[in-house]
Amino acid sequence: MNRWIVASVALAALLVAASLAACREAEGVDFSAQVPDGAPQIDQHGLQFDPTSLTVSVGETVYITNSESALHRVEVDGEDISGNMERGDVVAYTFDAPGEYRLTCTYHPQQRATVTVE
Numbered sequence: 001m002n003r004w005i006v007a008s009v010a011l012a013a014l015l016v017a018a019s020l021a022a023c024r025e026a027e028g029v030d031f032s033a034q035v036p037d038g039a040p041q042i043d044q045h046g047l048q049f050d051p052t053s054l055t056v057s058v059g060e061t062v063y064i065t066n067s068e069s070a071l072h073r074v075e076v077d078g079e080d081i082s083g084n085m086e087r088g089d090v091v092a093y094t095f096d097a098p099g100e101y102r103l104t105c106t107y108h109p110q111q112r113a114t115v116t117v118e
């Protein structure tokens with residue numbers, strides 16, 4: 001093999017590895033978290049977040065749930081953190097830095113919430 005072919009094969013392998021990693025990341029989400037009593041929680045029903053605004057402390061974990069049959073896919077500041085969430089799924093997400101974070105859903109543009117971390 002000449003160098004160009006070797007480079008092309010290496011690049012293709014890298015791309016495959018990168019896309020596999022992306023898949024695994026989404027599939028690797030743990031949907032089975034239990035919501036501790038009193039923990040901050042955002043549910044999804046009626047194609048909306050509930051509540052639509054929440055304030056937590058730095059380092060606190062927010063439990064995002066889906067109590068309806070519609071699929072949701074939650075993004076924090078545009079980054080997919082959940083993959084597809086089915087009814088009953090729970091995703092735990094920890095906010096490590098202060099700020100105001102925008103929660104959206106890939107599938108429902110009207111679905112928005114704000115988490116303030118202080």
Ligand SMILES: [Cu+2]
Pocket residue numbers: 047071072073105106107108111
């Ligand atoms: Cu949604």
